[in-house]
Ligand SMILES: Nc1ncnc2c1ncn2[C@@H]1O[C@H](COP(=O)(O)OP(=O)(O)OP(=O)(O)O)[C@@H](O)[C@H]1O
């Protein structure tokens with residue numbers, strides 16, 4: 001088999017909070033092949049961006065411990081110095097960040113920021129400025145000339161996001177990490193951007209790590225889906241299999257909260273309770289089960305292996321609680337707002 | 338039912354400067370002559386192209402931007418300019434949840450301080466809800482207690498009160514913004530993409546909560562969102578925006594069941610579907626509608642510099658109007 005584009009094994013991340021290291025990611029295994037789109041979905045705060053930042057080497061080393069192994073085209077990334085990371089970042093890995101305003105330089109014109117990202121020596125040639133305008137055009141910005149001369153604050157949320165995308169794609173990377181790439185975009189531009197990302201991906205046989213809460217986007221883009229809860233992967237499957245035969249209680253609960261077919265008068269399904277704080281997480285358990293009030297304590301407190309169990313063709317699930325899981329609507333109703 | 342807020346002929350232009358003397362050479366018509374009103378207890382949806390002026394409308398409603406022209410009437414009183422708004426103590430009643438959660442939260446303040454800020458300015462209402470008129474306390478103990486109650490409502494643990502914005506995930510920061518906006522018991526909240534950073538379950542919690550305070554206290558929302566599934570579930574009325582103009586306006590059913598403007602049709606065709614097996618069929622359909630849009634665009638817009646400007650709205654039914662093409666009734 002060909003070498004994996006991205007191969008992450010047992011990746012754990014701890015943040016120093018109030019002087020103490022607290023675990024945000026526990027032994028995550030994820031791999032992406034050339035040409036594959038892997039969607040990473042899950043609870044807000046479950047560690048999706050934390051994983052992406054580890055691949056990009058963007059955690060502050062004084063405040064963060066990253067362990068395990070992350071290989072890109074066979075090269076180990078964990079433990080690299082800032083300088084060593086620079087040969088990958090923005091070159092073979094491009095990242096579209098979740099928060100476009102804070103990742104753009106407020107004091108630099110848009111056009112200059114895109115040129116800055118390009119791996120060419122002389123950024124002031126006509127060729128570079130044409131390429132900048134071309135990229136802006138690709139991401140659907142109509143008057144590219146004007147926008148290139150503006151500063152980030154003068155752009156709408158969605159325009160900033162598109163500038164970010166232009167920067168991430170500037171060097172046609174092997175791996176594109178897209179953290180909520182289209183949340184600030186209207187659906188027509190979203191469709192256009194997704195098509196563009198797909199096009200570049202197919203051209204270069206690139207891999208994509210797509211982080212999103214929008215399951216419609218997952219359904220449109222992904223080959224494989226990994227579901228994360230409280231710093232761990234709880235389920236992984238091909239996209240059709242995951243939507244049609246979700247197994248883990250968290251995956252099933254998440255899909256159930258989709259508002260698309262709910263009438264305005266009805267209450268939306270929301271998972272009762274909240275995620276535990278990082279310091280209260282015991283990763284030897286299936287932490288989601290604490291959110292299922294009708295389960296037996298013995299089930300909730302049972303120890304669960306880190307490794308996922310194979311339950312079908314390319315389909316993996318953590319723990320065994322899914323085998324007897326059913327929704328209990330009476331108990332849930334009380335927990336909703 | 339009376340209008341809580343009425344917006345008439347609102348225009349917001351941003352100057353474009355250029356040249357050696359940095360003179361104003363042109364204007365960006367971010368909002369170009371829009372009118373609408375929101376009734377007490379209702380949710381008005383604002384949907385449209387990225388960059389079409391939705392946030393700008395929101396900002397002029399809460400007083401972060403002075404309109405170039407037009408009027409804003411709140412509860413019958415004029416509140417167009419920032420000065421008029423100050424006089425009415427308007428921001429006690431009108432609050433905003435911002436689109437960009439990271440940059441709207443002061444990085445040097447703890448979460449507790451951020452949520453306490455509006456409580457310090459306008460006082461702690463005696464109960465969480467919506468609407469004015471109740472007694473307000475400026476007591477520090479009451480402020481502290483309310484901060485914790487608000488955190489609980491948005492599903493964040495009490496111990497996070499001392500943490501700083503960078504220590505939260507994107508979705509968690511968005512919830513802090515929601516908690517801050519709720520603090521003063523406003524009667525109108527401009528919610529700019531309030532749930533786009535949230536997973537479906539937390540989104541459901543926030544939307545259920547918004548509906549609950551609406552039911553219990555008659556609060557109104559201007560709900561800005563790109564997620565048409567959420568908009569359909571949340572809103573009573575919708576305006577569709579394109580290039581600073583309203584191209585269609587109606588009840589939620591008018592817009593979803595009988596879209597009349599080509600831009601509205603194009604938006605609706607681009608909603609991604611959860612059905613993986615229809616992936617290719619959906620893409621083909623979307624491309625078809627896009628081509629149709631490109632072909633007919635000239636008939637629905639007049640050229641205004643670089644931008645296509647939609648015609649004035651024409652009434653189709655008492656609730657439904659659209660910027661139809663010339664000669665179309
Ligand atoms: N720099 C940091 N210092 C301390 N805690 C952090 C830091 N960054 C993230 N966290 C915490 O780590 C956990 C995971 O955060 P992360 O941003 O990875 O979540 P996420 O899955 O991307 O969520 P969202 O969908 O809301 O963006 C959260 O509990 C968050 O509060």
Ligand SMILES: Nc1ncnc2c1ncn2[C@@H]1O[C@H](COP(=O)(O)OP(=O)(O)OP(=O)(O)O)[C@@H](O)[C@H]1O
Nearest residue numbers: 154155156157158351367387388389390391392393
């Ligand atoms: N401070 C500013 N200076 C100059 N132009 C601005 C400024 N703020 C906004 N604009 C312009 O006004 C237009 C409308 O922007 P606005 O932020 O209201 O769009 P939006 O509909 O909220 O878009 P999105 O869905 O992408 O958030 C855009 O063309 C934008 O570039």
Ligand SMILES: [Mg+2]
Nearest residue numbers: 049098506507
């Ligand atoms: Mg994130």
Ligand SMILES: [Mg+2]
Nearest residue numbers: 156157392436
């Ligand atoms: Mg906006």
